[in-house]
Amino acid sequence: MDFFASFNFVDFLSAFIVLFAVIDPIGIMPIVLSIRDKGKVIEPKKAVFYAFGLMFLFFFVGDWILNLFGVDINSFAVAGSIVIFLMALEMVLDIEIFKDSSIAANDATIVPLVFPLLAGAGSFTTLLSIKAEFASVNIVMALLLNAVVVFAMLSSTSFLMRLLGKGGIYFTRKFFGIILLAISVKLFTSNLLHFIDTLS
Numbered sequence: 001m002d003f004f005a006s007f008n009f010v011d012f013l014s015a016f017i018v019l020f021a022v023i024d025p026i027g028i029m030p031i032v033l034s035i036r037d038k039g040k041v042i043e044p045k046k047a048v049f050y051a052f053g054l055m056f057l058f059f060f061v062g063d064w065i066l067n068l069f070g071v072d073i074n075s076f077a078v079a080g081s082i083v084i085f086l087m088a089l090e091m092v093l094d095i096e097i098f099k100d101s102s103i104a105a106n107d108a109t110i111v112p113l114v115f116p117l118l119a120g121a122g123s124f125t126t127l128l129s130i131k132a133e134f135a136s137v138n139i140v141m142a143l144l145l146n147a148v149v150v151f152a153m154l155s156s157t158s159f160l161m162r163l164l165g166k167g168g169i170y171f172t173r174k175f176f177g178i179i180l181l182a183i184s185v186k187l188f189t190s191n192l193l194h195f196i197d198t199l200s
Contacts, residue, residue: 006135
């Protein structure tokens with residue numbers, strides 16, 4: 001019960017938006033369509049199970065990994081905010097900062113859909129970064145809702161592409177890119193100030 005006592009709707013909504021923007025299910029729709037056009041099969045249930053299973057696992061053992069390397073959560077959040085900032089720049093400016101050398105093999109559900117598109121370095125970094133800002137219950141609930149949304153979108157990719165059109169997808173990417181920019185600045189400033197306070 002103590003776990004759910006920390007639930008806050010505003011924080012839950014904020015965490016959902018951040019994760020949705022980083023996972024970017026709308027942005028990967030053209031890639032999913034391209035994979036299907038090549039005759040490869042994508043299984044939405046399998047993709048969501050593995051992708052979000054990895055994210056849940058990393059969310060709960062990420063702190064242990066940080067402790068193993070002697071890194072505190074606030075320092076990681078500052079570093080993570082820089083990564084999120086660069087990801088947001090990619091979305092807003094239509095530039096490529098992170099080079100992706102992965103090649104879709106026989107199983108397109110696992111590679112490249114699960115990793116690195118859904119559960120990649122950006123998702124893992126964001127999870128631990130926002131852990132410094134929001135209670136765990138809000139992030140877990142946001143992850144669950146994102147899993148539902150991603151499954152629904154993967155199951156109706158063609159319909160959503162027709163509904164939004166190229167212009168709608170373009171606008172959505174820009175909108176969430178700007179949100180990510182603002183959140184990355186907030187993460188950077190709040191955690192940097194906290195880090196400075198611990199030194200004084």
